[in-house]
Amino acid sequence: MIGDIIKDAVFPLRCAMCDEVLPAGRRGICKACSGKVSYLMEPRCLKCGKEIEDEDEDLCMDCSGNTRSYDAGYPLFNYIPPVSDSLVRFKYHGREEYAEYYGKSIAERYKDNFFRLGIEAIVPVPLHKERLKKRGYDQAKLIASVISRETKIKMLDGFLERVKNTAPQKELNDVEREKNLMEAFCIGKSYKGIIPEAVLLVDDIYTTGATIEGCTRVLKAAGVKRVFYTSVAIGKV
Numbered sequence: 001m002i003g004d005i006i007k008d009a010v011f012p013l014r015c016a017m018c019d020e021v022l023p024a025g026r027r028g029i030c031k032a033c034s035g036k037v038s039y040l041m042e043p044r045c046l047k048c049g050k051e052i053e054d055e056d057e058d059l060c061m062d063c064s065g066n067t068r069s070y071d072a073g074y075p076l077f078n079y080i081p082p083v084s085d086s087l088v089r090f091k092y093h094g095r096e097e098y099a100e101y102y103g104k105s106i107a108e109r110y111k112d113n114f115f116r117l118g119i120e121a122i123v124p125v126p127l128h129k130e131r132l133k134k135r136g137y138d139q140a141k142l143i144a145s146v147i148s149r150e151t152k153i154k155m156l157d158g159f160l161e162r163v164k165n166t167a168p169q170k171e172l173n174d175v176e177r178e179k180n181l182m183e184a185f186c187i188g189k190s191y192k193g194i195i196p197e198a199v200l201l202v203d204d205i206y207t208t209g210a211t212i213e214g215c216t217r218v219l220k221a222a223g224v225k226r227v228f229y230t231s232v233a234i235g236k237v
């Protein structure tokens with residue numbers, strides 16, 4: 001399209017992985033990066049979806065050592081370069097437009113699973129208001145709304161709320177993280193809709209699973225029967 005060509009020249013699209021300008025007409029990521037991104041391979045943890053080394057094991061270390069109340073996870077990539085660099089730019093350096101590539105890729109890979117699981121609603125892991133003010137955008141919500149558009153499964157914005165502005169998770173050990181996050185979420189006070197039976201939580205990165213666990217407990221206590229999650233990447237941050 002002529003319009004697209006002009007738009008690409010004025011606002012060149014960048015590769016959502018290496019951030020180089022994409023050739024006119026190309027969307028998403030560049031050719032070089034598409035050969036480098038690391039999709040999760042089998043064998044995988046039956047709970048969180050992380051790659052595991054021993055195919056005789058069902059669960060990874062994190063999932064076998066901690067209570068995980070959600071039903072199953074659908075992460076997309078391993079958290080290694082170029083994905084990890086991309087997510088850092090997405091979260092901390094204003095590259096909010098990467099959400100388009102992330103959301104589309106998740107939908108493309110897992111759409112059929114989401115339909116089979118009977119997911120009725122997509123719920124982004126909420127960001128605290130203070131954090132949102134600082135960052136200017138809600139990264140999980142951006143990804144969730146693209147997944148919602150691509151799958152036509154409605155997004156319930158405001159269903160979950162973050163009540164506590166948790167300390168940066170990096171500085172905490174696993175036990176502290178868990179405790180910190182258990183108290184961080186609640187059902188949104190203004191939410192008046194019905195409680196869906198099956199929900200897909202969306203986050204950018206899954207590390208130990210404490211965030212998803214915190215959200216899951218609140219959702220299940222509110223009557224949601226099955227909780228799944230998806231994330232752009234999984235691994236140690």
Ligand SMILES: [Zn+2]
Pocket residue numbers: 015016017018019020029030031032033034
């Ligand atoms: Zn690239």
Ligand SMILES: [Zn+2]
Pocket residue numbers: 045046047048049050059060061062063064
């Ligand atoms: Zn696991």
